[in-house]
Structure formats: structure tokens, C-alpha cells
Amino acid sequence: MPLIVQKFGGTSVADSQKILAAARKAVRAQQAGNQVVVVVSAMGKNTDMLVDLASEICEHPPAREMDMLLSTGEQVSVALMAMAIHSLGHQAVSLTGAQIGIRTDSTHTKARIQSISTERMQASLDAGQIVIAAGFQGIDENFNITTLGRGGSDTSAVSLAAVLNADACEIYTDVDGVYTTDPRLLPEARQVHQVSYDEMLELASLGAGVMHSRSIEFAKKFGVPIHVRNSASDAPGTVIGPLPEASGRVVSGAALTKNEARVTIADVPDRPGVSLAVFAQLANRAIPVDMIVQNVGAEGRANISFTVLESELEQTIQALEEVLSEFGGAHLSSDSSVSKVSVVGLGMAEQTGVADKMFRALADAGVNILMITTSEIKISCLVASSQAQTALAAVHRAFMLHEEPADLIGVAEHQSAPRADAADVVARLQGLEDLAVDGISLDASQARVTIDRVPDHPGIAAEVFEGVSSAGVFVDMIVQSDGSDGHTSLSFTVPGEDLDQAVQAAEKLCQAMSAERVSSDAQVAKLSVSGIGLRSHTGVAIRMFEALSAEGINIELINTSEVCVNVIVAGGKGDRALAALEAAFADVRR
Numbered sequence: 368m369p370l371i372v373q374k375f376g377g378t379s380v381a382d383s384q385k386i387l388a389a390a391r392k393a394v395r396a397q398q399a400g401n402q403v404v405v406v407v408s409a410m411g412k413n414t415d416m417l418v419d420l421a422s423e424i425c426e427h428p429p430a431r432e433m434d435m436l437l438s439t440g441e442q443v444s445v446a447l448m449a450m451a452i453h454s455l456g457h458q459a460v461s462l463t464g465a466q467i468g469i470r471t472d473s474t475h476t477k478a479r480i481q482s483i484s485t486e487r488m489q490a491s492l493d494a495g496q497i498v499i500a501a502g503f504q505g506i507d508e509n510f511n512i513t514t515l516g517r518g519g520s521d522t523s524a525v526s527l528a529a530v531l532n533a534d535a536c537e538i539y540t541d542v543d544g545v546y547t548t549d550p551r552l553l554p555e556a557r558q559v560h561q562v563s564y565d566e567m568l569e570l571a572s573l574g575a576g577v578m579h580s581r582s583i584e585f586a587k588k589f590g591v592p593i594h595v596r597n598s599a600s601d602a603p604g605t606v607i608g609p610l611p612e613a614s615g616r617v618v619s620g621a622a623l624t625k626n627e628a629r630v631t632i633a634d635v636p637d638r639p640g641v642s643l644a645v646f647a648q649l650a651n652r653a654i655p656v657d658m659i660v661q662n663v664g665a666e667g668r669a670n671i672s673f674t675v676l677e678s679e680l681e682q683t684i685q686a687l688e689e690v691l692s693e694f695g696g697a698h699l700s701s702d703s704s705v706s707k708v709s710v711v712g713l714g715m716a717e718q719t720g721v722a723d724k725m726f727r728a729l730a731d732a733g734v735n736i737l738m739i740t741t742s743e744i745k746i747s748c749l750v751a752s753s754q755a756q757t758a759l760a761a762v763h764r765a766f767m768l769h770e771e772p773a774d775l776i777g778v779a780e781h782q783s784a785p786r787a788d789a790a791d792v793v794a795r796l797q798g799l800e801d802l803a804v805d806g807i808s809l810d811a812s813q814a815r816v817t818i819d820r821v822p823d824h825p826g827i828a829a830e831v832f833e834g835v836s837s838a839g840v841f842v843d844m845i846v847q848s849d850g851s852d853g854h855t856s857l858s859f860t861v862p863g864e865d866l867d868q869a870v871q872a873a874e875k876l877c878q879a880m881s882a883e884r885v886s887s888d889a890q891v892a893k894l895s896v897s898g899i900g901l902r903s904h905t906g907v908a909i910r911m912f913e914a915l916s917a918e919g920i921n922i923e924l925i926n927t928s929e930v931c932v933n934v935i936v937a938g939g940k941g942d943r944a945l946a947a948l949e950a951a952f953a954d955v956r957r
């Protein structure tokens with residue numbers, strides 16, 4: 368019999384009427400011939416209220432007790448949902464994370480799922496019951512209650528769908544589906560009808576709060592099709608799945624993250640092991656780092672910039688001051704209240720003109736770009752928080768995201784995952800959240816160009832990349848590092864055969880913009896590690912830096928995304944770097 372997982376978020380179970388409405392959807396799905404598992408979140412703003420309550424009592428509540436407290440929200444919802452189904456004359460059983468057997472590690476408040484047992488759920492389903500599962504929670508090996516991080520019920524739902532080999536995973540929420548950007552931030556945002564796992568992964572991690580980003584990692588890893596729908600209507604929703612590469616759209620969405628802070632360590636010695644020392648120091652303190660940008664140094668010096676949560680800035684600076692003395696002459700600067708505006712789209716990988724369009728839109732809106740980082744399918748720009756809203760609106764318009772795309776493929780049919788055999792299902796129960804690296808690659812065909820010390824003002828990135836692209840050159844990686852002393856550096860990579868043209872264009876721009884100089888490297892090696900969970904597994908970039916540093920290989924440029932970490936090293940060192948990375952990630956290769 369087909370099996371459906373339906374997840375109802377907080378607003379969709381905010382009061383008794385909404386719980387009854389959700390119960391009716393579950394009953395309807397069962398009557399249509401499905402086995403049904405319902406995953407629920409805490410009612411309304413219950414989790415927020417519990418968080419506030421804890422902070423009134425204690426400035427830094429112990430994480431274990433926080434989980435004990437927060438998990439109660441979902442326990443209320445499952446009981447009420449089961450009662451609602453009974454009241455409709457159907458059978459249901461509510462289960463907590465512990466009762467299901469959702470085993471996690473012991474990282475309270477952001478636990479990772481290790482395994483899920485299916486026996487109890489399957490027995491109840493086979494007995495004709497609707498299973499009501501508490502989202503967001505699990506249990507560690509010592510029976511401590513854990514939670515998966517805010518918004519984690521999506522991850523509960525998708526992981527249950529994965530282990531139960533569900534035919535569909537429906538996420539019911541308070542909007543009609545996934546939009547081109549958060550419709551609360553920008554009313555002209557439009558719903559998209561389908562989006563690929565990779566795009567959604569980037570969007571979710573770049574601020575599209577509609578889905579917990581780890582849930583998309585699961586979905587991609589286990590091929591679970593997700594259907595995001597409005598719990599208050601029968602609107603068709605958005606399908607998140609493995610889409611064909613040619614979806615027609617160059618950019619499918621834009622996103623904003625607020626509350627970040629930028630940290631720059633300027634003038635660090637440009638030698639192997641420096642990035643490792645910096646990021647290992649932060650990893651030791653469990654400070655998650657977001658956008659990492661390292662730019663080529665002049666005269667043996669380099670700049671490393673990255674962002675952390677604004678709330679962790681103080682701790683970050685303290686941690687860095689301890690290692691700073693190892694890099695004679697390096698100095699630290701920081702900037703709180705910055706926001707990251709990003710555009711995401713599969714089409715970007717093949718099309719030129721996306722980057723300069725984004726930079727032009729920001730320039731025309733008077734927004735200064737503080738940092739840039741790119742991946743194959745996204746471009747992120749860091750801007751002052753005071754300009755975040757303007758930046759998002761400008762970029763959204765520039766890519767015509769407010770308009771219905773002409774090539775709309777139509778509402779996707781539910782794609783059913785092929786039913787797996789028993790052995791396959793058992794295999795899914797192991798190592799659910801393990802890191803999975805599916806590609807390590809070397810591209811030795813590119814060259815690097817750097818424009819050093821450009822006076823920092825709105826419009827420089829637009830001028831540079833319009834200049835380069837009008838010379839007919841396809842730009843791959845773009846890195847703009849910090850301009851804290853009023854200057855910034857822009858580096859980018861181009862196909863080796865286009866180097867002369869790119870340098871000529873850069874020289875012209877360098878003069879026009881009174882930048883200091885253009886440097887280039889005719890052959891660089893780009894190494895990419897791609898896979899799932901690269902960002903939420905904080906050690907990945909570090910493992911990469913460690914492997915390269917152990918080989919004595921210096922990193923010239925870095926940029927990171929949710930699905931890929933890219934570094935540029937000197938051309939002659941590509942093969943050795945590739946071998947080092949293959950060895951370093953051998954245990955997690957798929």
C-alpha cells in the first residue's frame with residue numbers, strides 16, 4: 368500500500384480548528400488508499416514562547432534542559448492531533464521521538480539523527496492506524512531528549528519518509544509553496560512550481576526559512592520527493608525533486624540572511640596552513656562559520672574574510688586574538704550588522720551575465736557590496752544590514768522574479784520513488800546524517816585574474832564584470848574580499864585561453880578605477896569537493912585545508928556554498944592536491 372508522510376508546521380496546528388482541519392487531510396489521504404504518517408510541530412508560537420520563558424529564568428540555560436523544555440511543544444500537538452483523528456472516527460496513535468526510536472547524537476539543541484527504527488510505526492500502520500509523530504525531537508543513547516534545531520520538524524518528516532520509503536512527503540505550511548523569495552519580505556515574490564534539491568539546498572541555507580536545510584539534504588540523499596503545500600487551501604504547491612538540468616530559468620530564487628557579522632584578518636602570511644589555523648581555532652570553540660572568502664595576497668600577504676552570526680562575534684574575536692600573534696603583522700577588523708543577499712539557479716552554471724546583472728542591480732540601487740562569493744549555482748553578496756531590504760528587492764526585480772516565467776513547465780506530477788527492497792531500507796537506517804561526498808574534482812584549465820586595492824564604492828563589481836563579460840569572457844569563480852581600509856580586491860577565474868582578453872579588460876578597468884594593480888596567474892588549479900551536508904558538517908572545509916597544508920600546498924582563493932567547497936591553488940600543484948583530497952575524503956565517498 369502506498370505510504371504518505373504529511374507534516375504540519377506550527378501555524379497549521381495553531382488552534383483546535385486548525386488541528387481538526389489537518390486531521391481531516393490525514394483521514395482523506397488514508398481513505399484514498401494510503402498508509403499515513405503525520406508529523407507535527409509545536410502549536411503556533413509555542414516554541415518561541417518556551418524559549419522566552421527559559422531566558423527569563425536563566426541567561427544561558429543548559430542545552431539539555433532546553434531540549435527537555437522545547438520538546439514538550441510537539442508532545443502537546445501529537446496528543447491533540449491523535450484525539451482529533453479519533454473524533455473523526457478513525458484510528459490514530461501519537462508517538463514521541465523516543466517512542467518511535469529516533470536516535471540522535473548528544474549535541475543538544477542541534478542534534479543529528481543517527482538512526483530511526485521503523486517497527487513500531489510499521490506495526491501501527493499495518494493495523495490501520497494513522498501514526499502521529501512528534502517532529503523536531505529524538506533521543507540520545509542515554510535516553511536524553513534531544514532536538515534537531517529550530518525548524519527541525521521538516522527534517523523529522525523527510526527522514527521518516529526516507530526510512531519508511533514513503534511515496535510522498537507533503538509539507539503543509541502557511542504559504543502556497545516555495546516562492547522566488549520570502550513573500551513576507553517582498554510581497555511581489557511569486558510561487559515556483561518546482562525546484563531542484565540543489566537549488567533548494569542553497570536557498571534554504573541562504574535564508575529561505577520555508578524548509579529546514581537539513582531536510583533537503585536527506586531528501587536529496589534518499590531521493591524523497593517533497594511537496595510543499597498550504598494547509599489552508601488545496602493550492603497545488605511546489606515540488607522539490609531531482610529536476611532535469613534544463614529547467615529554463617537562469618535564476619530561480621533570491622534569499623536574505625540577516626544578523627551576520629563580518630570578520631577580516633588582513634595581511635596574514637600567504638603560506639600553507641594559515642586558513643587551517645584560523646578555522647580550526649573557531650571549530651574548536653564550535654563557532655559555525657558561514658561565508659568564507661580568501662583572496663590572493665600581494666607581497667606575500669593575504670586576506671581572509673568570513674561571516675559568523677552576529678551573536679557570536681565577540682567570541683570569534685576572542686578566539687582569533689589568541690592565534691593572531693602567530694601571524695606577525697596580521698590585523699583583525701570586524702563589522703557587525705551585515706546581511707547576505709544571494710541568488711540561486713541551476714541555469715547559472717551555463718550562462719554568462721548573471722553575476723554582472725546582480726552587481727549592476729545593486730549598484731543602481733546604491734548598495735555597496737562588502738564581499739562576494741560564488742558557486743556554480745549561486746552568487747552571494749554581503750551588504751550592510753540597513754540596505755538589505757533594498758538589495759533583495761533590487762536583485763529580485765533584476766532577474767524578473769516578480770513575473771511568471773514564460774517557460775513554466777506546469778505543475779509537476781507527484782514523482783513516486785521506486786519502492787526499495789528490504790535490504791535497502793535496512794541500509795537507510797544506518798548513518799542517516801553522515802557526510803556524503805559525491806565528487807572531488809580538479810579543473811586545471813583556468814587562469815586567475817586579481818585587481819588589487821580597488822577604492823571601495825558601489826558599482827565597482829558591476830563595472831568589472833560588465834567589462835569582462837563584454838570582452839566575451841566567461842567568468843567562473845568570483846571572490847571579493849573585505850574593503851575595511853576603504854579598498855577591496857576582486858579576483859576571478861576564466862578559461863585559460865581567455866586570459867589575455869581578461870587581463871586587458873582588467874587593466875583598462877584598473878586604470879579607470881584607480882586601483883593599484885592587476886595580477887594574474889596563467890594556470891591555476893581549481894579543486895572542488897561537492898556533496899551533501901558540506902556546510903552543516905563544519906569540519907569539511909577544515910579537512911580540506913588540513914589535507915592541502917600537510918602537502919605544503921598554498922591556497923590562493925576559497926569560496927564555499929552549501930553543496931560545494933572550491934579552492935584555487937597554483938597550477939602545477941593540481942594533481943598533488945587532488946590526490947591529497949581524495950585520500951582525505953576516502954571514508955565519506957559515495
Ligand code: ADP
Nearest residue numbers: 376377378540541545546548549551575576577
Ligand atoms: P512552518 O511553521 O509551517 O514550518 P515556517 O514559518 O517555518 O512554517 O516556514 C514558512 C515561512 O517561510 C513562510 O511564512 C515564509 O515567510 C517563509 N519563507 C522564507 N523564504 C521563503 C520562500 N522562498 N518561499 C516561501 N516561504 C518562505
Ligand code: ASP
Nearest residue numbers: 408414503517518519520
Ligand atoms: N517547533 C520547532 C520550532 O519552532 C520545530 C519546527 O517547528 O519545525 O523550531
Ligand code: MG
Nearest residue numbers: 376518576577
Ligand atoms: Mg518551519
